[in-house]
Amino acid sequence: MSRKNIFAAVGQSKFAAANDREVKVADRPLADATERLNASASPVGSLGRVLNDARQKSLRAEEMERSVRDACAVIELNPQDIEPSFARDRMTGYSPEDLDDSFLASIRSNGQQVPVLVRPHPTQAGRYETAYGHRRIAAARILGRTVRAVVKSMSDDELVVAQGQENVERNGLSFIEKCRFAYVLESRSFTRETISGALSVHKTILSIMVSLIERLPSxxxxxxxPAPSTGRRAWSQLADRLDSTVVLDRVRNVIANPEKFAAAKSSDERFRLLLAVATEKVSAPRKQTWSRADGRSFASLAVSEAKIILSVDRHKHPEIAEVILRRLSALQAELENPENDPMKES
Known part of the structure; x- marks a missing residue:
């Protein structure tokens, strides 16, 4: 799909974040990739494919930026008048607390080089809704500056396509963020065609992405x-393991342990920690049996991490089964009595 066709939905004129060639790297992470890659020798093999893909994405990102600059006027807006997109894509970057120091320092020193794209808010007069540029808007709020923006009338479909495509071209979203974005759009009744266009993924992959969010506890x-270095296979493996309530409880216990979980500094490290916890082998249940004086077994007990199983053959030992049932009923009544609460301090 060409860039022109992607943004034709927003109007016949091309658009995306615009700026000059000398935009700083911190505000445009792919800006100088083209020059470095063109200067190098032609690569071969899988490395060549990776570098060529990066080169193409860099060129497309520059085309997106130029198209907005050429097609639309850039105006100054008060960041307090701008709402985030109704469809959240990033897990971070929507609030000032999410910004890293280097990004904020770049905006402070060099200014906002790339305009954001917004539309007039559909229900609030005088306000705007963001298609992309949430981090730049958050930085402007911190610095007390206006936001350089392109205002474009867009439908909901046009907004999410622009939002998704801009992030895809800049590798702005991790795999799990794309999955969540797809799930949010589907929950808002967007068509699979629109969602596929927004994320540039085939419908088969889109189905897998939505299914993962349905399976993974939020x-x-x-x-x-966001775990930016963690891909589909690893997330699918975690989802498979978390289908077990025992494993899910074990993972949540680690998350609730600040001393252990905080040791994993990055998002990818936290993923690897929880995947290791989810895939570790569980010890086999401890088993115990009881026998009569004549050596016949009348009951067995299996104790595992998840449950305790007491088994009695009621046909062979009906009287023992009845005694156990009466004792369990009495124990239940005793535990339900507040005066007999075992957790109550003496």
């Missing part, structure tokens, strides 16, 4: 974070 994803 609190576990939030605890891990």
């Amino acid at each position: 609190d576990v994803i939030d605890a891990i974070g």
Whole structure:
């Protein structure tokens, strides 16, 4: 899909964040990749494919920026008048607390080189809604500056396509962030065609992405974070393991342990820690049996991490089974009595 066709949905004129060639690297992470790659010898093999892909993405990102500059006027807006996109894509970057020091320092020193893209808010007069540029808007709030923006009338479909494509071209979203973005869009009844266009993924992969979010507990994803270096296979492996409630409880216990979980400094490290916890082998259940005086076994007990199983053959030992049932009923009544609360301090 060409860049022109992607943004034709927003209007016949091309658009995306615009700026001059000398935009700083901190604000445009792919800006100088083209020069470095063109200067190098032609690579071969898998490394060549990776570098060529980076070169193409850099060129497309520059085309996106030029197209907005050429097609639309850039105006100054108060960041307090700008709302985030209704479809959250990033797990971080929406608030001032999410910004890293280097990004903020670049905006402070060099100014906002690349305009953001917004639309007039569909329900609030005088306000705007962001298509992309959330981090730049957050930085402007911190620095007390206006935001350089392109204002474009867009439908919901056009906004999410622009939002998704801009991030895809800049490798701005991790795999799990893309999955969440796809899930949010589907939950808002966007068509698979629109979502596929926004993320530049095939419908088969899109189905896998949405399914992962349905399977993975949201609190576990939030605890891990975007994990930018973690891909589909690893997330699928974690989802497979977390289908077990025993494993999920074990993972949540680690998350709740600040001393152990905080030792993993990065998001990818947190993922690897929890995946290791989820895949570690569980010891086999401890088993115990009881026998009559004549040596016949009448009961067995299996104790595992998840449960305790007491087994009695009621056909062979009906009287023992009845005694156990009566004792369990009495124990339940005793535990339900507040006066007999075993956790109550004496």
